[in-house]
Amino acid sequence: MATQADHGAGIQASVRSSDTRPATLPEIGISRQRASEMKKMAEAGEPAIREEVKRATSEGRRPSRNRLLNRIPAIAARPPEFTQFALWLRTGADLLARIGPAATLAARLTEHGMAIPTNHISGVGDFLRAMEVVHEEA
Numbered sequence: 001m002a003t004q005a006d007h008g009a010g011i012q013a014s015v016r017s018s019d020t021r022p023a024t025l026p027e028i029g030i031s032r033q034r035a036s037e038m039k040k041m042a043e044a045g046e047p048a049i050r051e052e053v054k055r056a057t058s059e060g061r062r063p064s065r066n067r068l069l070n071r072i073p074a075i076a077a078r079p080p081e082f083t084q085f086a087l088w089l090r091t092g093a094d095l096l097a098r099i100g101p102a103a104t105l106a107a108r109l110t111e112h113g114m115a116i117p118t119n120h121i122s123g124v125g126d127f128l129r130a131m132e133v134v135h136e137e138a
Helices: 032-044 046-058 065-071 080-099 102-111 118-137
Strands: none
Touching: 032 046, 032 065, 046 065, 080 102, 080 118, 102 118
């Protein structure tokens, strides 16, 4: 490894090795609440921040992080199984198409001890393709 002692001042003094972990937010003095606020502000985007600055200036007050955060609509937490299901719906038809015909998938599943009738697999494929059409039209 290159070191300042061996190669001069142009070499960084502290190089992260493979066993060095990144600092956590509390270790660098950032609370989880503050990190969450900054993430929400980043998600709100620059136009929303500029609008708060403009509004505050026109009202003769300092821009307020709290006012900006209060204008950001809350997104309800979603159970992880809903997220997994939505991902499956979005990618399922593509996955089935890559595997091949329903009969091929049924045979491969049977080889691995998972007997699923071909007509069930075909039905799932039809359902997923129909969902893609509905999703594209929405």
